[in-house]
Amino acid sequence: xxxxxxxxxxxxxxxMLNLSDEVRLLEEAGADMIHIDTYPFIxxxxxxxxxxxxxxxxxxxxxxxxRTSLPLDVHLSVETTREMVERYIDxxxxxxxxxxxxxxxxxxxxxxIKDRGVELGLATTISSDLSYIRxxxxxxxxxxxxxxxxxxxxxxxxxxxxxxxxxxxxxxxGRAEVAVDGGVDLKTAPHLVKAGATILVTGKYLFxxxxxxxxxxxxxxxxxx
Numbered sequence: 001x002x003x004x005x006x007x008x009x010x011x012x013x014x015x016m017l018n019l020s021d022e023v024r025l026l027e028e029a030g031a032d033m034i035h036i037d038t039y040p041f042i043x044x045x046x047x048x049x050x051x052x053x054x055x056x057x058x059x060x061x062x063x064x065x066x067r068t069s070l071p072l073d074v075h076l077s078v079e080t081t082r083e084m085v086e087r088y089i090d091x092x093x094x095x096x097x098x099x100x101x102x103x104x105x106x107x108x109x110x111x112x113i114k115d116r117g118v119e120l121g122l123a124t125t126i127s128s129d130l131s132y133i134r135x136x137x138x139x140x141x142x143x144x145x146x147x148x149x150x151x152x153x154x155x156x157x158x159x160x161x162x163x164x165x166x167x168x169x170x171x172x173x174g175r176a177e178v179a180v181d182g183g184v185d186l187k188t189a190p191h192l193v194k195a196g197a198t199i200l201v202t203g204k205y206l207f208x209x210x211x212x213x214x215x216x217x218x219x220x221x222x223x224x225x
Contacts, residue, residue, distance in 0.1 A: 005189075005223045006032035006199045007216050008073060008179065011060060013203030022207075023067050029212035033071040033094075035181070035201045036060050038078055058091060065092035073097060075123060075144060075181070082108050089116045097121025097144050097179075100132040110139050121179070124168070126160045133171055140176045142199065143168050147182035156183030162195040169196035186222050193223040 009031050014022040026034065038057030057074055064072055073095040074088050080103040085096055089112075096113050100106040100122055113120045121142035124133055133143060145168060147161040161180060168178055179199035180192050189200055200219060209215035 004220055005193055005197070006177075007206075007219055008033045008035040008199055008201045009206050009212075010035045010037060010181065010201050010203035011064065012037050012056075013207045015207070019063065020067055023064060025212050027068060027070060029216050031070060031212075031216060032199075033073055034064060034068065036064070036072060036074045036093075038074065038076050058087065061088060061091045061093060071095065073121065073142075073179075075121070079104065080109060081105075082112050085109050085112055086116075089113070089118050093118060095119040095121050095142060097123050097142060099123045099125075099128070100136055101128055106132070106136065110136060114139065124164070126157065126164050130167060130171065133168065137172050137176065140172070142177045142179055143172060144179045144181060144201075145197070147180060158183060158188050158191060161188075162191055165192060165195040165197055184219075186218060189219055189223050 009026050011034050036057055061072060061074060071094040072092065074093040074097065076084065076096065076098040080098040082105065085098070088096060096118055098109060103109055110120060119141040120139055121144050122133055122136055122140045123144040123146060124130060125146045137143065145161060145164050147156045161183070165178055165180060177198045178196050179201055180197040181201035184192065184200045184202040185205040192200070202219065206212060206215050
């Protein structure tokens with residue numbers, strides 16, 4: 001029997017006006033960790049590259065670390081540098097997940113993360129080249145599969161997600177956890193777990209429910225094998 005899957009609420013889908021209450025409810029509901037997506041804070045930006053380091057993630061991480069002991073997984077959805085990673089580690093990240101194919105000097109970033117005793121996550125999208133995952137997978141604690149396909153206007157295609165998870169599992173051979181982010185709900189989760197996902201990052205499914213504990217319990221139960 002496989003170990004029970006872990007559920008990682010995607011905090012950007014929470015009620016930001018009542019975030020302290022949301023964190024408390026997630027703890028009481030049995031969330032295994034909190035997933036923090038970082039995006040460029042570009043409300044007044046004209047040049048993406050100039051502001052790529054100013055991201056909402058640092059603000060969220062600092063806020064959350066002061067309020068919970070749950071593991072915090074930071075997914076860097078921006079061009080990543082070693083200096084950026086050091087900043088997130090200093091703020092209390094437990095897991096740093098980044099896209100090695102769009103990082104500056106990924107080897108240095110990986111070494112920095114491992115030297116600081118933080119877990120390493122490597123992210124891939126449905127359409128990304130898996131060569132970077134093959135190259136660095138031996139260092140990884142988690143491989144994150146982002147299911148939104150940019151070739152289909154960001155739509156989640158579960159069949160492609162399943163194939164990508166299977167491909168990742170062939171590479172890592174069970175050495176690391178496999179997280180999946182995008183389109184996770186009661187209908188899709190069993191298929192994703194069957195393909196090899198061990199961590200379910202969930203946003204809309206969880207935060208639109210009226211009872212977080214029931215939603216997490218149901219999500220885990222439908223994935224039992």
